[in-house]
Amino acid sequence: MLPAIAQDAETGEVLMLAYMSPDSYAETLATGRAVYYSRSRKRLWRKGEESGHVQQVRAVYVDCDNDTILLSVHQVGGAACHAGYKSCFYRQVTPQGLKIVGQRVFDPEQVYKSGH
Amino acid sequence: MLPAIAQDAETGEVLMLAYMSPDSYAETLATGRAVYYSRSRKRLWRKGEESGHVQQVRAVYVDCDNDTILLSVHQVGGAACHAGYKSCFYRQVTPQGLKIVGQRVFDPEQVYKSGH
Numbered sequence: 001m002l003p004a005i006a007q008d009a010e011t012g013e014v015l016m017l018a019y020m021s022p023d024s025y026a027e028t029l030a031t032g033r034a035v036y037y038s039r040s041r042k043r044l045w046r047k048g049e050e051s052g053h054v055q056q057v058r059a060v061y062v063d064c065d066n067d068t069i070l071l072s073v074h075q076v077g078g079a080a081c082h083a084g085y086k087s088c089f090y091r092q093v094t095p096q097g098l099k100i101v102g103q104r105v106f107d108p109e110q111v112y113k114s115g116h
Numbered sequence: 117m118l119p120a121i122a123q124d125a126e127t128g129e130v131l132m133l134a135y136m137s138p139d140s141y142a143e144t145l146a147t148g149r150a151v152y153y154s155r156s157r158k159r160l161w162r163k164g165e166e167s168g169h170v171q172q173v174r175a176v177y178v179d180c181d182n183d184t185i186l187l188s189v190h191q192v193g194g195a196a197c198h199a200g201y202k203s204c205f206y207r208q209v210t211p212q213g214l215k216i217v218g219q220r221v222f223d224p225e226q227v228y229k230s231g232h
Contacts, residue, residue, distance in 0.1 A: 003119050005130060012128030014121055017184040029209070061205035062214065064197050068133040070205040081180050089177035089186040093145070098178065 004069040006034060006080060008087075009058040015080035016088040018045070020069055032057050034071055051111045053077035079105035082112070120185040122150060122196060124203075125174040131196035132204040134161070136185055148173050150187055167227045169193035195221035198228070 002025075006015045018036035020028070024044050027035040034055035038045035048054030055073040062069055081088040081102075090102020118141075122131045134152035136144070140160050143151040150171035154161035164170030171189040178185055197204040197218075206218020 003133060005121055005133065007130055014123055014130060014186055017119060017121065017133075017179065060209040061217075062207055062209060063133065063204040064199050064201070064206070065204075068204075070130055083180050085180070088179040088181075088184075090180070091178055093176040093178060101177075 001037060001039075002067055002069055004034075004036065004071060006055055006071045006073050006075075009072040009074050013087050014089060015055075015073070015075060015086070018047075025069065028057060028071070029060065034073055048076065051077065051082075053079060053111075055080070077106070082108060084108045084111070117153060117155075118183055118185055120150075120152065120187060122171055122187045122189050122191075125188040125190050129203050130205060131171075131189070131191060131202070134163075141185065144173060144187070145176065150189055164192065167193065167198075169195060169227075171196070193222070198224060200224045200227070 001019050001021055003017055004020045005017050008015055019039055021037035024035040024037045034047045034057055036045045036047060054076050057071055057073055059072040079086050081090065084104050084106045085102040086105055087102055090100055091098040092101045117135050117137055119133055120136045121133050124131055135155055137153035140151040140153045150163045150173055152161045152163060170192050173187055173189055175188040195202050200220050200222045201218040202221055203218055206216055207214040208217045
């Protein structure tokens with residue numbers, strides 16, 4: 001299981017980090033859509049399977065140690081985060097605590113019927 | 117121990133992924149320089165301690181699940197990768213195999229006396 005970073009192909013924004021199993025990596029390469037492995041649900045996680053917000057993979061990179069994957073993606077729907085933000089990294093660490101700096105694209109209540 | 121992504125503050129390029137312990141995270145926030153935890157050497161890894169190529173931290177973000185850190189950094193020396201490339205993700209996965217697409221900034225032989 002390796003960490004995989006998804007980066008917006010158009011803006012360069014780092015969208016999220018998830019994990020890939022050999023199966024999810026193979027399916028990502030074969031289909032051109034980001035497929036991760038959900039450690040909490042213990043199964044393949046075809047990103048966007050519930051929300052429709054799939055990630056179309058433009059390019060795949062590996063790091064020098066062969067233990068991290070970087071995906072350059074087009075994020076359908078404009079938001080990678082289940083909380084409705086463009087990026088999962090929508091909070092900045094400041095001396096005053098966490099500050100929301102991200103851009104909210106959708107309301108999760110409207111997208112997920114049964115919560116997430 | 118959490119994964120931490122370092123992103124170039126100027127270009128948006130994803131430079132590397134490493135890991136942070138509570139101690140390395142605290143020292144990063146306190147000093148404004150990226151400090152990781154080396155899993156192979158089992159100790160704090162003050163990025164650039166050997167090469168001089170430190171990372172000056174411009175901003176720190178956390179993801180929605182509070183289990184990944186994103187650093188926006190200025191990379192002194194222009195290269196984050198010990199192999200001399202700007203980014204550790206200097207190889208692209210293509211149908212023909214791995215292809216070097218990154219930009220080499222320095223020769224590791226000149227920077228590390230005893231290899232890496």
